[in-house]
Amino acid sequence: MSAINSEQIKERQKRIRNFSIIAHIDHGKTTLSDRILERTNALEKREMKNQLLDSMELERERGITIKLNAVQLTYKAKDGNEYILHLIDTPGHVDFTYEVSRSLAACEGAVLVVDAAQGIEAQTLANVYLALDNDLEILPLINKIDLPSADPERVKQEVEDIIGLPADDAVLASAKAGIGIEEILEQVVEKVPAPTGDPDAPLQALIFDSVYDQYRGIIASIRVVNGTMKKGQIIRMMATGAEYEVVEVGVHTPHEKIVDYLSVGDVGFVTASIKDVKTVRVGDTITSVENPAEEPLPGYRKLNPMVFCGLYPIDAARYNDLRDALEKLVLNDSSLQFEPETSQALGFGFRTGFLGLLHMDVIQERIEREFNIDLIATAPSVIYHVYLTDGTQLIVDNPSQMPEPQTIKSIEEPYVKASIMTPNDYVGPIMELCQKKRGVFIDMQYLDETRVHVNYEIPLGEIVYDFFDQLKSSTKGYASFDYELIGYKPSKLVKMDILLNGEIVDALSLIVHKDFAYSRGKVITEKLKEIIPRQQFEVPIQAAIGGKIIARSTIKALRKNVLAKCYGGDISRKRKLLEKQKEGKKRMKSVGSVEVPQEAFMAVLSMDED
Amino acid sequence: MPKGLYIHIPFCDHICTYCDFPKLLTKGQRHEAYIESLIRELQHYEKEVGFDEVQTIYIGGGTPTALSIEQLSPLFDYLAQVIHLDQLVEFSLEANPENLTEEKVRYLISQHVSRFSLGVQTFDETLLKTIGRKHCPQDVHRAVSLLQSYGITNINLDLIYSIPTQTLEQVRRDVEEAISLGVEHISAYSLIVEEHTPLYLAYMKDQLTLTDNELEAQMYQLVMDMLEKNGYHQYEISNFSKAAPSIHNQWYWRNETYFGIGLGAHGYIDGIRYQNTRSINTYIDVLTNGKLPVIESHALTMEERLEEEMFLGLRLSEGVDLAVISDKYGQNVEVLYQVAINQLIEKGYLMREDHRISLTRQGLLMANDVFEQFLLSI
Secondary structure (H helix, E strand, O other): OOOOOHHHHHHHHOOEEEEEEEEOOOOOHHHHHHHHHHHOOOOOHHHOOOOOOOOOHHHHHHOOOOOOOEEEEEEEOOOOOEEEEEEEOOOOOHHHHHHHHHHHOOOOEEEEEEEOOOEOOHHHHHHHHHHHHOOOEEEEEEEOOOOOOOOHHHHHHHHHHHHOOOOOOOEEOEOOOOEOHHHHHHHHHHHOOOOOOOOOOOOEEEEEEEEEEOOOEEEEEEEEEEOOEEOOOEEEEOOOOOEEEOOEEEEEOOOEEEEOEEOOOOEEEEEOOEOOHHHOOOOOEEEEOOOOOOOOOOOOOOOOOOEEEEEEEOOHHHHHHHHHHHHHHHHOOOOOEEEEEEEOOOEEEEEEEEOOHHHHHHHHHHHHHHOOOOEEEOOOEOOEEEEEOOOOEEEEOOHHHOOOHHHEEEEEEEEEEEEEEEEHHHHHHHHHHHHHOOOEEEEEEEOOOOEEEEEEEEEHHHHOOOHHHHHHHHOOOOOEEEEEEEEEEEEOEEEEEEEEOOEEOHHHOEEEEHHHHHHHHHHHHHHHHHHOOOOOOOEEEEEEEOOEEEEEEEEOOOOOOOOOOOOOOOHHHHHHHHHHHHHHHHOOEEEOOEEEOHHHHHHHHOOOOO | OOOEEEEEEOEEOOOOOOOOOOOEEOOOOOHHHHHHHHHHHHHHHHHHOOOOOOOEEEEEEOOHHHOOHHHHHHHHHHHHHHOOHHHOOEEEEEEOHHHOOHHHHHHHHHOOOOEEEEEEEOOOHHHHHHOOOOOOHHHHHHHHHHHHHOOOOOEEEEEEEOOOOOOHHHHHHHHHHHHHOOOOEEEEEEOOOOOOOHHHHHHHOOOOOOOOHHHHHHHHHHHHHHHHHOOOEEEEOOEEEOOOOOHHHHHHHOOOOEEEEOOOOEEEEOOEEEEEOOOHHHHHHHHHOOOOOEEEEEEOOHHHHHHHHHHHHOOEOOOEEHHHHHHHHOOOHHHHOHHHHHHHHHOOOEEEEOOEEEEOHHHHHOHHHHHHHHOOOO
């Protein structure tokens, strides 16, 4: 390897720009990323598949970004110099605030994408504030200006009024049509400061992500803040003390490219044959053993899970695979928590904690797709604080573990402040929904003539039920929603058990507000009746509170199940039907003697008689 | 070499609301070209496989009788050249009661058609409307008398039960009326609302309610009881006969091979199950270009053959002989399915006599739960 010239490195450092893109879902972040990649010739045209940065199948399907990616690009600016740009992707959804803060910690600037028609959304705001907290230079970009409904001037005004950022220089763009790409790249070069660290100082590299590769061990995504990292160097993880020899350092262009070294401002990856996943923590600082840094870099805000559910493999034999899958996922998502739990109905599984509902959804889907494990997820729960009559306090995150009612003095549940941004036409339905969810009105602010910001205090436990869906349907999708935890408050809560065929199914137990118990019990027993297929015998479904039955329904026995249809010589079709039937049963969980499909465990979420 | 030959005539004068077989409105279709193509397809199999062992022919649809004698005759002429039609053990043809004319009956008999299957479905005029049939109950009586007057006794009536809104009483009347006609054979199928049918669309729009599972079970039992009591032996899940079970249809259940000729037809030759295209234009074009219209074919593994031997054979009231099957497949089927068979016997779904297992009455009702147990790979 050629000797590394410190002067060259410092010269190069001046031409590095690290930035990310902040945008609300659907405001066009991914398209913009694609155009930037195209414009900087990072990829041949034929390699461009839409939405290149969203590499997970799931991301592309849902059109959301979950995991971050970082790409090194070279851009020849109008000043004649060639710049090294690192574009660090950020997730857009509120549940992934944690990941946003991680990527922002690796940047000096952020492009704020705002939809020229829809304006600023609540989520965008949350991420802008995160960026401002990180002292990032923010470059507003008004996207989709070619839409008939675009109103860039109004949106500019909004940026100034709401965020307080000067928007005169905001780039007017249409990522889809390729308008404004050059301008925003120029602004990145001009306005985003070059990284300020010292290449001669002891090594400090922030780990902002990591993935596990079967052959190479952990691949850690890093941002070098001070010093230089190269092959052969002995490095130390400052939090865990583990030491390794660097095998390779590199960048993504977006193709993987091994480089001689990573220095100040570089955003790339390092591998060091690290097989023990526990030694590398996202947020930790890597230093060199030879010339160690005195202090680790400040980590970033670590968020605690707010929503919990039980995850069980349908096939009990895959319990260990499920644990491996969760361990691999925790690697680059330390907000995910899990610990073993046992259910009488479902066997061995894990109580798993998530930042929010989408996070929960995404993790479940990733386990099913990437690890190919069929899962049963119990309905999400929150953490309850339970005060017993004997003076002890319990933390309950699993409804089935709620103590007997006579031993409980009081229960507290977490509340969130829900901020809903909506066109004023929908204020009525939103308030109705919030009331139904036991919400307490705080205030309402008009952002302009047409848009309103409605604030409510709502129990988190109500949000984890179908709040998102209901909000979407009652506002035709126009409202956006954000929430933050504000603390615990006492509530009249009770545990409701669900009995199938006379036996309590612990995985179906739930905590409900006393005043809503009867109606919920009725809805749930009816819903289960729809979801659980007829069995070869009659199955009663009951909802009970402390042994008292409050609602019931009955699944009638299946009396006829035979292909008594004229299929002629079409035997393949008969076979397919039988295969489908048998596979369907395999995907169900035997609870006692009742075959229960996966969805049933989420049925306790349903709120309406529909 | 296959013993059965199925030929599909897809044309219908009107479309029944439940039908998901390949079918086309008769009007404005390329009938001549279609029959020519049928003959081309037959020629191919005659040359490549041979019709030497063909014992039964079944012409189904669609509605074979929707075509005129002139339109049908090239097909029969060709068949007469390659097969001794007078020596067939069974030559069946499906007919709709309303377009079976005396002239057609005479012609078909002259071509050695020996068994007629009439699509009756129900004798209730309202229910006939629900399922989109255009005949009236009198047409059935007329068609049966017509056939009988020409000495045809091997007549089947197709009935359908569990039609939306149908009551148990209506089923009773249908079966009674069918029995009163004194036919040899009755098939009673339960209505399945299949996707891509008018009935399915109505169901999706909440315009009809499906028959409750419990009622459907009662209907099936009523059908079985009534027919058995009147001398119709139930030899298969949906099929009843006095003395002459359909020979052709039994090829399917006995896992025998058969040719499938025509639009969307299914065949089973030399361990390969295949299906023809359902597009008439493709069908005609491909055959005109000297190729076969097969769109899907699958060579069964030994395991799949064995599975099918079991779940098809169990449809027959005589069931399957495990010793015979063990010999045929060179492995001990008793051991292979021991757990499944014992469980099913314990549940009361299967009964056993020496090496022979067959469905019980309860097993007939829940046959799918029995059959799936014989799939090995899931």
